[in-house]
Amino acid sequence: MQRRELLQALALLLPATGPLTAWAQNDYPKPGSTLRYVVPFAPGGLTDVMARVVGERLGQRWGVNVVIDNKPGGGAQIGADAVAKAPGDGTTLLAITLTHAANVTLYKGKASFDFQRDLRPVALLAGSPMLIVVPAASPIKDVKDLVAQAKARVLNVGSSGNGTPPHLTQALFAGTQEVQVQHIPYKGGAPSMTDLIGGQLDVIFSNFPESIAHVKAGKLRALAVTGPARHPQVPDVPTTAEAGLPQLQVENWTAIMVPGTTPDAIVARLGAEAVAIMNLPEVAARVRELGFRVDARGPAEFAPFLKSEIERWAGIIASAKIQAD
Structure with a gap:
């Protein structure tokens, strides 16, 4: 009797979770489909270049078209707003940086979207x-x-x-x-x-x-x-910690987010793929040429890192009375 009741209980759960999981695992992404990778900065900048490096590999590995969509302006808020309001079907990605963590405080009460509610962390890529x-x-x-x-x-x-x-x-x-x-x-x-x-x-x-x-x-x-270690392009230049300023550690990182309604399974797959791409030897070499260090973390690790950055810069912004333009 207990076994039969257990099977009946599991059967009741299948309609709610089964189709979504199967769809996310088996049908995402659809071969030949198009992913839009929104970069809220002008073409040619470091965030744009990084998105193109990742987007190219993602397209090759998944057999999809990845289109880089530059939406600069508004302190990097215009592009973020567009992704926050996009469908959560895994076809729209957002490139973010340290700027967006600071924007949570700088644009508090002014933004047309809630960064922490309307966007989901997917993967941290690298830091500079x-x-x-x-x-x-x-x-x-x-x-x-x-x-x-x-x-x-x-x-x-x-x-x-x-x-x-x-x-x-x-x-x-x-x-x-x-x-x-x-x-x-x-x-x-x-x-x-x-x-x-x-x-x-x-x-x-x-x-x-x-x-x-x-x-x-x-x-x-x-x-x-200001990084945790000396930089290979200037090996003779000390870190701030070595120079006597251990509190002055800052990295301008870049990462990926998606609309807040994106299912867990899609977020997990995107995150795992982004981490795998960043760890490819040819990608890591290219990243170092750009001045970054690979710091690839999936959603489980990236989410608390992003939260800590938001909190850290909120205090500094308030203390220095910094305001957005």
Whole structure:
């Protein structure tokens, strides 16, 4: 009797869970179908390049068409909004970065979607440290000099815009060192680099790819990287921890999310595939060339990481009174 009752109970559950699981496992993705990979930044940037690397491999491995859809603007909110409101059928992906974790606080009460409710974490892909750079002719030779100068006077510190990773990193620096800086936001990393090289700025806590070429060309001096280890492209440059600023650890990471209504089985399959792609030797090599380090994590590991980043930057943003443009 107990066995029969158990079988009857299981039979009642099958209509609710069986079809969805079978559909997700057997019919997703449909060969020849199209996946839209939304990048909320302009073409050619690091997030865009990373999405194209992953999207190309995903298309090859699954036999689907992956279309990169660039939707820049609104502090990276326009693209995120589009994905948050898309059907949760696994055909729409969103590329996100540290910017989106900060945007949860910066756009609180202003966004037309709820980031943590309307989007689901799929996979963390890679992280890139910030590079602290000064003009080649600067009297600031190392991090110790930087701190001393910041305590002696107000430094002119550039960034690629309000609320961007370079701005957040300089705010963390100012807060931990209890100094005041003059923040000068630019519309992008390139113009800020031009003024730094020209001596109009004292320092930038730069996205690694935006400044590394200038460092290698001798136009800028790198003081430290904010990652957990030295960077292979500048092995002689110490980490901030080695230079005496252990609190100043920041990585501008990139990851994938999908609409919040996406079923668990699809999220799991997408996440596992993204991790597998990132661990391919040729992909890992390409990622290192771009200045990233592979940090592939599926949804179970990425979700708590994203939550911790949102919470971390919420406190820094509030303390520094940072506002979005």
